[in-house]
Amino acid sequence: MxxxxxxxxxxxxxxxxxxxxxxxxxxxxxxxxxxxxxxxxxxxxxxxxxxxxxxxxxxxxxxxxxxxxxxxxxxxxxxxxxxxxxxxxxxxxxxxxxxxxxLGLIPQQQPTAKFAQLFWNNLSNKGRVNELKLGVKLYFMNGIGEGFKTSLKMKDIGMGMMKTKRMNPLEIVGGHGLEDIKGFQAMLKKAQELEDQRIATPRP
Amino acid sequence: MAAEKKLVGYLCTGCGISERLNVNQLQTIAVREGKIPEVKQHARLCAPDGVQMIADDIAAGATHLMLAGCSRRSKVEAFSFPNVAISRANLREGVIWARPNTPDNQETTQEMANDYVRMACAELRYLNIPSPSGEQKLNKNILVVGGGVTGMTAALETAAAGYPVHLVCDEAELGGVWKNLYKRVPFRAAASAVPNGYDVDLPQPEEPGITEMSAQVLANPLITVHFNAQLSKTSGAPGRFAADITNTAGATVTENFGAIIQASDFKEYDANQLPEFAYGKTPDVMTNFELERLAKAANGAPLKRPSDGKIVESVAFIQCAGQRSEQNGHLPYCSGFCCTESIKQALYFKAQNPDCDTTILFDDLRTPGAAGEDFYRCGQQEMVTFSKGKASAVVKNSAGLTVKFQDLILNEATELNCDLVVLATGQIPNNGPDPYAQLAVDEAETEEEKEAARIKLEVAPPSILNLDYRQGTDLPQLKHGFLDSHFICFPYETRRTGIYAAGPVRRPMDMKQAMDDAVGAAMKAIQAAESAANSAAVHPRVGDLSYPVFRKEGCTQCKRCTVECPFGAINEDENRYPVFNESRCRRCGTCMGACPVRVISFENYSIDSVNQQIKAVDIPDEFSEKPRILVLACENDAYPALDMAAQAGIETTPFARVVPVRCLGSVSLSWITDSLSSGYDGIVLMGCRRDEDYQCHFVRGSAIAAERLSKVGDTLTQLNLEPERIVVHEVAITDLERAPRLLNEMAQNIEKIGMSPFKF
CATH class of the missing domain: 1.10.1060.10 (Alpha-helical ferredoxin)
Structure with missing residues (x-):
């Protein structure tokens, strides 16, 4: 025990x-x-x-x-x-x-934890979620082999989305974002500072 | 009664009676067959002019009234006339509302109504107007037995109503089992505006208030306290109790009382029966009662563990210790106060040191009372750890104690270390011996049961009331030593009229509930003293002036009445004749039903008054295909159930003739044999539930009736009749659908087995 x-x-x-x-x-x-x-x-x-x-x-x-x-x-x-x-x-x-x-105690290979990180990285980059990049990252999250397999499995859906203009293939390079990306990132930085400060000061 | 009877009949034609029935035929029957000289019709008898008409007749000398119209349970206020005898023919609920309004039913419906009029007329001739017994005058003194919070509250409340009290306390000071409280569980809930939260204003342990209460009792001029005293003898009846109060020095005073309240509270459970929790092996394992004394002695100073005086930094409470368990030596019931008690005691530790680890191991946390749930939240807010767990053992370790338990949420065997273990032990009612313990030995069916009953008799506690009653020294018990009382409807009523039970003597409870109980019992005691002075019955036949009388020359001294009375009302004189104590009587008639020679009767309810109703019914011949079913229905539950069924439009067989009885216990076997021999085809008896969770207003009436009727099979065999012709049912007041169905089933059965051959 x-x-x-x-x-x-x-x-x-x-x-x-x-x-x-x-x-x-x-x-x-x-x-x-x-x-x-x-x-x-x-x-x-x-x-x-x-x-x-x-x-x-x-x-x-x-x-x-x-x-x-x-x-x-x-x-x-x-x-x-x-x-x-x-x-x-x-x-x-x-x-x-x-x-x-x-505390660095996330369980190994925890898929939702991984996804949460991918999502955050994607979002914090330009202030907008780039769905194409997020999707690709997600497919390849567990290695190249599995990534290609998933991509092939999903290709018909992808083609259909492109045809109906629900997905822009050009998003893979650059992609859309906020007008004031610098200001956005400054805000995130400030928020992180405040959070670090909060954690460092014990609550009464 | 020697006084002349003047009979008048009234036939109400309202509520659709005249549309459904031939009222002129009814009137003719009342006059010709019922022999009521004058029968008046009225379109709405309960209206002021109808009531006035009756009042005028009474003023002109009418003494006996036959009211044909609605049920005897309807319009009670309108037809409440003092000093007259009234019988009522139930034409509305009993006939027209219970039958469908179709031409092919017209004939049987009219026959029903005709019979109910005949029955009411026949009953009326055998009713007398009861007059007060005058056995006792008003005695406003109330005796309270027990000097605890329950007894003190009862005394204060009684005195506040202006009634003098004698309080008998068996100790040298007041307070009883509660006097060692350091704090009490709060009495009030959080304010309604307090939301859910983790930092809100919740009720905290309160000052116990025992000292203040004792001071109030001692200062009250209406309260006389007898310290170190017990009752050495209690005799008499409500309104004229005589109690010998004896103190430890041996001095006795005799006082007279109108009524008595027993508030002797509880005894602590003996934790020596819990060796698995190391009780007795180390002083660091203690009961909730012992911790309370420790806290009271410390008076706010840090609590130390007894073995070495170390300030307690961690404590575990084991709930249900020796309770809710069928194990030998354990209490099978929940004591109901220990969950909030443990929360309160955990908060003692938190108040001294918020970092003290306090764990409450519970199975089912139950927090009764106004503050209950809020007090639980208070404990949680102060970081008392509540763990649903079952403790199996407490063992000593090098630093203190280890509690081994199964965590029932995490589903694992685990343990925790602590400095102190508190066992939440229960209450044992502080009652005298069960007056029927000897009877239980005599009547035990198996050798095992006999042995168990004998052991119970041997370890019986000393008497508290020392009643000088035919049926034993103390109040009858239901189970586990708690006093018998009608749990739901009449909690303070015991099976000894005029003696009321309050507090943990009737069920386990906390201090606040005991105080509420005491208020209720005080009110009932005052009522009993006042009623006795008027020779009027208490619950459930409140105000009834009739009481059992017997023809001494016919009595065979068989003692059935003195043994079977559920309320111990009947003593025996030196010649072994029954002595009826009018004010102890609840007027159920169980003695009347018990009497094999039919010498017991009431002025307004007798063997004859019912027998005449049974005989008044017109019995059609065997080939008419119109059977007659006699229904003897309890007036408290079954009869109103049938009334309400009719109100709800539920159909009842037209062959049933319903006679309300005070209690199934009052049913005389002579009614059964007479009705069978006069041609009834079936008999349905409807009484109340009679097991441990009985519903009988007279506690034992229904059970006694069932016992008697279990032997009625012999009568049927002698008469060469089928046993299906008599059934006994337990019917609740809520059985609207079931009650008529039971009667309809009997009608169907008769169709199958055929008509009775005894129709002459």
């Missing part, structure tokens, strides 16, 4: 409160399980939200932060709508994912 000394201690709950967005709500979960029952993707998670909250209170730091659970959330908000204690469960899940990433 490993080291039991941290079992059911408040250390990890306090860490979550200090570092995870909306983490102060975790202690208010009353374990009714409505969130777990409401989650359309619940059966694909290794821990539904109710269980994640209990694990936090039981002091299971490693298991929570390396879990794939919060990465599987699709933000459908069913849990938030139904939670009788009105916990912002979706936000807590994203907060946990964010904190796990900060």
């Amino acid at each position: 490993g080291d039991m000394s941290k079992n059911y201690r408040l250390n990890f709950l306090k860490e979550v409160e200090a570092n995870v967005e909306e983490g102060e709500w975790v202690k208010m979960c009353m374990q009714c399980g409505v969130c777990s029952g409401s989650c359309p993707l619940g059966k694909f998670w290794n821990h539904p939200p109710q269980e994640i909250f209990m694990m936090i209170r039981a002091g299971k730091r490693e298991e929570v932060l390396t879990s794939n659970a919060m990465w599987m959330c699709t933000s459908c908000y069913n849990c938030i709508v139904r939670c009788p204690r009105e916990l912002p469960i979706t936000h807590i899940m994203h907060g946990l994912a964010h904190y796990a990433k900060r």
Whole structure:
């Protein structure tokens, strides 16, 4: 069973409160399980939200932060709508994912985590999502071989989209973006600074 | 009654009665067959002029009224006339609303109405006008047994209503089991504007207020407190109880009371029966009651663990310790107060040190009371860890204690270390011995049951009330030692009239609920004392002045009445004749149904008053294909269910003739045999649910009736009749669809088995 000394201690709950967005709500979960029952993707998670909250209170730091659970959330908000204690469960899940990433604890080969990074990189480049580039990156996310296979499989759809002008092949070079890209990136930089500052200063 | 009877009949033609029925025929029947000299028709008898007409007749000397119209349960206020006897023929709910309005049903519908008029007339001749027994005068003194919060609240509330109280406390100070409270669970919920959140204003543990309450009791001029005292003997009846109050020095005073409240609270569960949790092996494992005393002694100073005085930095609460378990020595029930109690105690630790790890291991967290859910949230907000888990063991380790448990959310066997373990143990009702414990031994069917009953009798606790009653010294119990009371409708009523139960003696509860209970019981006790002075019944036949009387010369001293009375109302004199205590009686008539020689009766309800109704029904001959079904229906549940079914337009067989009875317990077997021999084809008895979750207003009436009727098969065999002709049903007031269906089923069965051959 490993080291039991941290079992059911408040250390990890306090860490979550200090570092995870909306983490102060975790202690208010009353374990009714409505969130777990409401989650359309619940059966694909290794821990539904109710269980994640209990694990936090039981002091299971490693298991929570390396879990794939919060990465599987699709933000459908069913849990938030139904939670009788009105916990912002979706936000807590994203907060946990964010904190796990900060600590470098994302599970290996976690596809939604990878996709999230690709999306962010794509978006932050020019302030607009370049769907063609994002699609190609996604196809080749797991290596060249699989990339070509997926591309071939999807080619008819791609041709159809081009014909109906839903996809511009020229987007692969450069692509559209914001008018003031420099200003946009300055904003992102400032936001990052503020976030770093927030993390560096412990909450009261 | 010797006084002359003047009979008058009234036939209401309103509510569609005249459109559906030949009212002139009804009037002729009332006069010719019912022998009522004067029968008046009125288009709306309940209207002011109709009521005035009746009032005028009463003023002119009418003593007995036959009202044919709506059900006896309708227009009760309009037809409430004092000092007259009234019988009612149920033509509206009982006939026209229960039958379809079609020409081919006209004949049977009219026959039904004719019979109900005949029955009402026949009953009326056998009714007398009850007069008060005058057995007792008004005694406003109320006796409260128990000096805990329940007893103190009952005393204060009774005194606040202006009634003098004697409070018997078996200790040297007031407070009882609650006097060691450091804080109490909050009484109020959060303000309605408080939203969900993690940093909101939620109810906190409150000052217990016991000292203030004791001071109020001691300062109240209407309350006399007897310290270190017990009841050595209680005799009499409501309005004239006499109680011997004896103190530890042996001095006895005798006081008279109108009514009694038993508020003897509970005893702590003995945690020595929980060796798996190391109770008794280390002082660092304690019960919730012991922690409360520790907290009270510390009075806000940091709580230290008893073994070495270390300030507690981590504590685990084990909920349901020795409770909700069928294991030997455990309590099978939930004590209902321990969840909020543990939250409160966890907050003691948090108040001293917010970083103290407090874990509550629960299976089902139940937080009753106004503050309940908000108090739970308060605990969560203060970072008390709630874990749905089942503890299996507590063991000592080098630094403190280890609790082994199954986490039921994470579904794994795990453990936690802590300095202190608190066992949330339960309440054991502080009641006297079960008055029927000896009977249980005598009546046990198997050797095993007999042994269990014998053990129960041997370990019976000492008496609290020491009642000088034929049926034992204390209040009857339902199960697990809790007092029997009608759980849903009449919680404070016990099976001894005028003695009310409040607090954890009737079910486990927390302090706030016990206080609410005490208020209710105080009100009931005052009512009982006042009713006794008027010789009027208490619930459920409130205000009824009739009481059982018996013909002594006919009595065979068989003792069935004294044994079967659900309320222990009947004592025996030195010659073993029954002694009816009018004010202890609830007027259910169970004694009347029990009496094999039919010598017990009420002025307004007797063997004859029902028998005459049964005989008044016209029994068509065997070849008419018109069977007659006698329905004896409980007036509290089954009869209103049939009325409501008719209101809802549900059809009932035209062959049933319904007679309301006070309780199935009052049904005399003579009614059954007489009706069979006079040609009825079937008999349906409708009483209340009679098991552990009984619904009978008279507690045991329905069960006793079922017992008696289980032997009626012999009668049927003797008469060479099919056993299907008699059925007993449990009917609830909500059985609108079912009640008529049961009667229709009997009609169908008779069609199958054929008509009774006893039609002459």
